Amino acid sequence: MRFVHSADWQLGMTRHFLAGEAQPRYSAARRDAVAGLGQLAAEVGAEFVVVAGDVFEHNQLDPQVISQSLEAMRAIGIPVYLLPGNHDPLDASSVYTSALFKAECPDNVVVLDHAGIHQVRAGLQIVAAPWRSKSPGVDLTAEVLADLPVDGVTRILVAHGGVDVLDPDPTNPALIRLAALQDALSRGAIHYVALGDKHSVTEVGAGGRVWYSGSPEVTNFDDVEPHPGHVLVVDVDETDPARPVTVQARRVGRWRFLTLHHQLDDNRDIADLDVNLDQIPDKDRTVVRLALVGSLTVTDRAALDSCLDRYSRLFAWLGCWDRHTDLAVIPGDGEFDDLGIGGFAAAAVEELVVTARAGDPETADDAQAALALLLRLADRGDQGDRGAA
Numbered sequence: 001m002r003f004v005h006s007a008d009w010q011l012g013m014t015r016h017f018l019a020g021e022a023q024p025r026y027s028a029a030r031r032d033a034v035a036g037l038g039q040l041a042a043e044v045g046a047e048f049v050v051v052a053g054d055v056f057e058h059n060q061l062d063p064q065v066i067s068q069s070l071e072a073m074r075a076i077g078i079p080v081y082l083l084p085g086n087h088d089p090l091d092a093s094s095v096y097t098s099a100l101f102k103a104e105c106p107d108n109v110v111v112l113d114h115a116g117i118h119q120v121r122a123g124l125q126i127v128a129a130p131w132r133s134k135s136p137g138v139d140l141t142a143e144v145l146a147d148l149p150v151d152g153v154t155r156i157l158v159a160h161g162g163v164d165v166l167d168p169d170p171t172n173p174a175l176i177r178l179a180a181l182q183d184a185l186s187r188g189a190i191h192y193v194a195l196g197d198k199h200s201v202t203e204v205g206a207g208g209r210v211w212y213s214g215s216p217e218v219t220n221f222d223d224v225e226p227h228p229g230h231v232l233v234v235d236v237d238e239t240d241p242a243r244p245v246t247v248q249a250r251r252v253g254r255w256r257f258l259t260l261h262h263q264l265d266d267n268r269d270i271a272d273l274d275v276n277l278d279q280i281p282d283k284d285r286t287v288v289r290l291a292l293v294g295s296l297t298v299t300d301r302a303a304l305d306s307c308l309d310r311y312s313r314l315f316a317w318l319g320c321w322d323r324h325t326d327l328a329v330i331p332g333d334g335e336f337d338d339l340g341i342g343g344f345a346a347a348a349v350e351e352l353v354v355t356a357r358a359g360d361p362e363t364a365d366d367a368q369a370a371l372a373l374l375l376r377l378a379d380r381g382d383q384g385d386r387g388a389a
Contacts, residue, residue, distance in 0.1 A: 001124065001154065004041055005232040005247075007052035007196025008215040009034055010087060011069040012061045015219075017287070022316040026255060029285070031068055033216040033252050035075040037231065040250060044233050048078055048120065052196030052213065053085025053131065053160025059095045066100050074106035081126055083112045085160040085196055089131040112158060115144050123152070123238065127190060129159040136174045145180060148189035154238050155189065157181070160196040163204050178205050185209050191236055191243040201227040201249050209245050217253040221289055229253020255316070257287040264294035264327065267303060274307050283314045291324035298368060301329045329368040 011030060018026055037049055056069070073080050084090045095101055096111045105111075112118055112128035119125055127148065129140040141159045148155070164175040176195070182205060184190045193210040199219050204210040211232055218228040230253070235246040258280070262273050280286055288311075296304065304327075312318045355367035 001236045001238050002044060002046050003156070003234055004037060004044075004046045004049040005052065005194040005211065005213045005234050006037065006049060006216055007160070007194070007213045008054045008085075008199050008219070009051060009069075010054050010057045010215065010219065011072075012057040012065040013219065014057075015287075017317050017319065019317070022284075025284070026316070029253075029255055030217045031072045033229075033254075034069070035072040036252055037216075038076040038078070040231070040233075040252065041076065041078050044250075046078065046233065049076060049080045050126065050156065050158050050194050051080065051082050052158050052194045053083045054087040054196055055082045055085070056088040056095050059088055059091070059093045061095060063100055066095065066098070067104055070101070070104050070106060070109070073109050076108065078108060079120070080109045081112055081118070081128075081158065082109060083128055083158050083160060083196065084130040084132075086131055086134050089133050091133055115140070117155075123154060125153055125155045127155050127157045129157070131160060138173055139175060139177055139180070141176050142180060145184045145189070148184060150188045152241075154191055154236055154243060156236075157184070157190045157193045159193065162197060163195070163210075166198075166202075166204065178210070181205075181210055182207070188243070192234060192245050194232075194234075199228055200225040201230045201232070203247075208247060211247055215253075218255050218257050221257045221259050221287075223259055225257075228257075229255070254282070255285045255287070256282075257289070259289045259291065259321065261291045261324075262293075264292055264296060264300075264304065266296075267300050269294065270296075270300060270304050270307060273304075277307075277311045277315075277318075280315075283311075284316055287316050288318040289321045290319065291321045293324075293326045295328040295330055298329060298331050301327070301368070329364075331368075 009030065011034070013030065014023055015026065041049065084094065084096060088095055090096060090113060096113065112126065112130055115129055117125050117127055127144050129144050131140065140161070141157065159176060162172065162175050163178050164170060165178050167175050181193050185193070185207065191209065195204065195210065195212045198212040199215040201214040202212040204212065213232045214225070214228055214230050216229060216231050218225060230249045230251050233248045233250055237244045260276065262269065264270060264273065277288070280288070308318065352367045352370055355363050
C-alpha cells in the first residue's frame with residue numbers, strides 16, 4: 001500500500017514582505033502544489049493522500065480562497081484526508097463546518113473530524129487526532145492510541161503538533177510523547193505516524209516510521225526551514241505481518257526563501273555579491289534576505305545601493321536582514337576632492353565627512369546619506385556633460 005503524506009498547506013497564507021503581484025503568485029503556487037499532488041499520486045500509484053493538519057491558514061478566510069482551495073483538492077483525483085490543526089481547528093468558527101465548505105467540498109475530500117478510527121477500506125484504517133481548539137491542554141494522540149487492538153489491520157496515525165524530543169518547551173501539555181508513539185508502533189497497533197506542524201521534512205526518533213512531511217511550498221527562510229517544499233511517498237508492505245515501511249521525500253515546491261551572508265569591504269566584494277545574485281535562477285520565485293557586514297566608502301555604498309535596487313526589481317523580494325546587517329560607511333580620503341566645488345559648499349562637504357566618520361548613530365546616517373546623494377548628483381552631472389559633448 002502506498003500513499004502520500006503531506007501537511008501544513010496553510011492555504012490563504014500571506015507573507016508581509018511580498019508586495020505587488022508577488023503575493024498573488026505565491027498564493028497561486030501554494031494551490032498549484034496541492035493540485036499537482038494528483039500528478040505525483042498517479043506517477044507513484046498512491047492510493048490516497050493524508051494532510052496532517054493546518055490545511056488552511058486560519059478559519060476566517062475569503063470565500064474565494066476556500067473555493068479555489070477545494071478545486072485544487074478536487075484536482076488530486078484520489079481520496080484526500082484532511083486533519084484540522086492548530087491553524088484551522090474544529091472550533092465554533094471552523095472552516096470545515098462552514099456552509100461554503102460543505103456545499104463545495106469534493107467527493108474525494110474527507111475531513112478527519114473525530115478523534116479515533118476512520119475506515120479507509122477493509123484492512124486499512126486512519127487513526128486521527130484532530131485539534132478542537134488552538135490550545136489543547138493534553139497530548140491529543142494519547143486518547144486515540146489508548147486500547148488500540150493488535151488485530152492485523154494496517155493503521156496510519158495522523159496527528160499535528162510538536163514532539164517532546166524536539167520541542168524546546170518540555171512543559172507544554174499538548175506535546176506529543178514520542179515514547180507513546182514508539183510503544184504503539186512496537187506493539188503493531190499502528191504502523192506509521194504522519195505528523196504535521198514542522199514545515200521542513202523531519203524524521204523523528206529511530207525506526208523510520210515517524211515523520212513530519214513539511215509544507216509542500218516554502219513558508220520561511222532556510223535557517224528556519226532547511227528542507228521545505230516536499231511531500232512524502234510512504235510504502236507499507238501489507239503482505240508482511242511486520243508492515244515494513246519505506247519513505248521517500250519528493251520535492252514539489254517551486255519557491256525558495258534564501259538567506260545570504262556577505263562580507264563587504266570594497267568594490268570587489270560588491271562585484272562578487274552582484275555575481276552571486278545574478279546566478280540565482282528563478283528570481284521571480286525567490287525571496288532573498290541579505291546579512292551584510294563590513295565597512296564601505298560612500299562611493300562603494302552608493303554602488304551597493306544601485307546593485308540592490310536593480311535586483312529588488314528582479315526577485316520576488318530582496319532586502320536586508322536588519323538584525324544581522326552591520327555596514328559602516330566611512331568616507332575615504334580624498335573621496336570628495338574632485339567634485340569641483342569650493343568656498344561654502346566645500347566647507348559643508350568637509351563638515352559632512354567629519355560627521356559621517358564620527359560614528360554617532362543620530363547624525364552619521366544622515367551625513368552618509370547626504371554624501372551618497374551628492375556623489376550620485378555629481379555623477380549624473382558628469383554624464384550629462386559627456387552627453388552634451
